[in-house]
Amino acid sequence: MKGIFFGVIFFLVVTLVMPMIIVTSCDISIPMKDKPVEKNVVESDLTVTVYNHKTNKIMELELERYLIGVVAAETPAAFEMEALKAQAVAARTYAVWRKDVNQDAGHPQHPGAILCTNHQHCQEWLSTEELKERHGNKWMKQYLPKIKEAVSSTKGIVMTYNMKPIEPLYHSTSGGITENSEDVFSSALPYLRSVSSPYEEGSPVLVDTLTISAREFVSKMESRHKDIQINQRKLASEINILERTNGGSVKRVKVGNKELSGRDIRESFDLRSANFTVDVKGNNVSFTTKGYGHRVGMSQWGANGMAKEGKAFNEILKHYYQGVSLNILKSHKNR
Incomplete structure (x- = not known):
């Protein structure tokens, strides 16, 4: 919604x-x-x-x-x-x-x-x-x-x-804490503040993992950002989360030579939320997400x-x- x-x-x-x-x-x-x-x-x-x-x-x-x-x-x-x-x-x-x-x-x-x-x-x-x-x-x-x-x-x-x-x-699952509206969208609304959400254990999407190949990761980034430069052989050092919101979502992430938003990464790989970690092992890239949706409101x-x-x-x-x-x-x- x-x-x-x-x-x-x-x-x-x-x-x-x-x-x-x-x-x-x-x-x-x-x-x-x-x-x-x-x-x-x-x-x-x-x-x-x-x-x-x-x-x-x-x-x-x-x-x-x-x-x-x-x-x-x-x-x-x-x-x-x-x-x-x-x-x-x-x-x-x-x-x-x-x-x-x-x-x-x-x-x-x-x-x-x-x-x-x-x-x-x-x-x-x-x-x-x-x-x-x-x-x-x-x-x-x-x-x-x-x-x-x-x-x-x-x-x-x-x-x-x-x-x-x-x-x-409202959204499905916050992952333990919701987001301030301005950290996800453009407007800071006084009633849409980050609050704890501790009773989500029953959610089937509380934690989720998506694994793709390193080649697929690089290909997706290059198709969305024509000026990006990524070294696939050193991918582990090419992806760096720079900043998170109060609610835990990735706010800024450096991929190769380009700084992107966590929302851009979420949309690029259809992640369940922007609250994610990235792990590069061998030829695979794994995203682990908390929550499902924009995580603002209920x-x-x-x-x-x-x-x-x-x-x-x-x-x-x-x-x-x-x-x-x-x-x-x-x-x-x-x-």
Whole structure:
């Protein structure tokens, strides 16, 4: 899920134009996780426009129904309920943030639609038919009601900072600590700060290793950077990590005669994250990565680990998104 570069645009829009989305003026009190959410959520008549990459058509969906398809697509349904609730609030907040930023014009990459179904650009969304095709009838009976409960029990709840919807980035696994937004993207946002994420042991992508040949490494670097000079025979001394971020990602790395970013290396070799080490042995180059994704905002596997430790969804969200408040959407009908 991407879009950090719209952070700056967002703050300009909300200060110059009356927001389309109205929220209550105080942080709501969330009940303990073993009690039902109080029925103090104001009904919202919000709808969202979503460009479907499979049909090449724009859909208009009621917000809460849209969220069911997002949570089911973005998060393992076997996760703890409180983790699914946290995901539902994050997904709802993202949609509201996009609606405020893009308004009726939609996003430049999909005009007329504020959102799309591609997780590499917006949030992934799957229809009921697509979920059934992907998972089968047993999954639909066992897990779809759970997803719907996570969405309905948090209905209307969004995260705000200074009473404005935030850009709630999230990712699979941080590797133990998340990143400051400016160390990965262009904008320094006050709620996207580096925090610990200690409960990710269950993630299948906590640590990963990729091994390629030295020849393949050199060939890839030369194809992406025409002016690079690398001595394949001395490759171990030709790759040097110069600087890391507070969250552990490689910020600067020297490859041959050229200084590159860790993000460039990650993209070049399709690594799971930019938090990596490099080991050259014989004719092979091995990358060992920690985490999966951009590692900014909420770690989904970290959220599940916190839920297993007894944390409620509001506690999870306020850990990964620093200084935010949880508020209720107001209906346009009540304005």
